[in-house]
Amino acid sequence: MNSADSRTPFHRSARILLLLVLLAAGALLTACNRGEPMAWRLTNVTGHMPDLDFKLTDDQGKTVTGKDFRGKAVLLFFGYTHCPDVCPLTLAQLHVAMQRLGPLADDARILFVSVDPARDTPEIMHAYVNAFDPRAVGLTGTSGDIEALAKRYRSAFTREPDKGDNNYNVSHSSAIYLFDRNGKARLLSTPANPQDDLVHDLSLLLETKS
Structure with missing residues (x-):
């Protein structure tokens, strides 16, 4: 007892x-x-960056705005089609990430914003982005529009002077901005982040219903 x-x-x-x-x-x-509190692996920028908002021309020649992508998770990336390394590598990695997501990827869009609008026409952008992934959309516009959008998301780029042969490079930031289905800036991915982290966080973002 x-x-x-x-x-x-x-x-x-x-x-x-x-x-x-x-x-x-x-x-x-x-x-x-x-x-509520997610186990994000990428940099959480919720509340620190503005909503997805722009007015540009897509690779079909149509005027589009940030609101046209509501309901989709968006991966925004600044680059240009003549880029020798960073852009094709990034787009290839994003394609693999989309493949790994399976059917979830249908609710995501890659927005590739050209920092070289003088050479990147809608037709050129269309051929370029679709060579990587069908869910990628090329966006271009006036130099002023592109500069304003880059400044909005604290992205930077610098064009070399054109010596007349139309052959020059553009140095640009390599970050990828992730927005949720409501167009809210949520995450920031850099080349230092493993692809597993991007797939993990994008999956969480897509599984979260607005």
């Missing part, structure tokens, strides 16, 4: 601890289902 009594407090404490663990797990699951 005394032995049984001595074990009772331990068993009671164990049951209480188990209950607390289960309650904590349930609370965490509820938070995730509500789209």
Whole structure:
């Protein structure tokens, strides 16, 4: 009898601890289902960058705005079709990421904004982005429009002077900006981030219903 009594407090404490663990797990699951604290691996920029907003020309020659992509998760990237390395590598990696996402990728769009509008016509942009992924959209516009959009998202680029042979390079930032289905800036990916991190966070972003 005394032995049984001595074990009772331990068993009671164990049951209480188990209950607390289960309650904590349930609370965490509820938070995730509500789209609250996510285990992001990329840089979380929620509340620190403006919504997706622009007015440019897409690779079909149509005027589009940020609102045209509501309901889709968006990956925004600045580059140009004559880029010798960073742009083709990034677009190839984004294509692989889309493939890894499977059917979820249908609700995502890659927006490739040209920082070289003088050479990147809608037709050239269309052929270029579609060589990488059918969910990629090329965007171009006036130099002023592009500069304003880059400034909006703290992206930078510098064009070399054109010596008359139409052969010059453009130095540009390589970050990828991720927006949720409501056009809210949520995450920032850089070349230093493993592709697994991008796939992980984009999957969470796509699974979160607005």
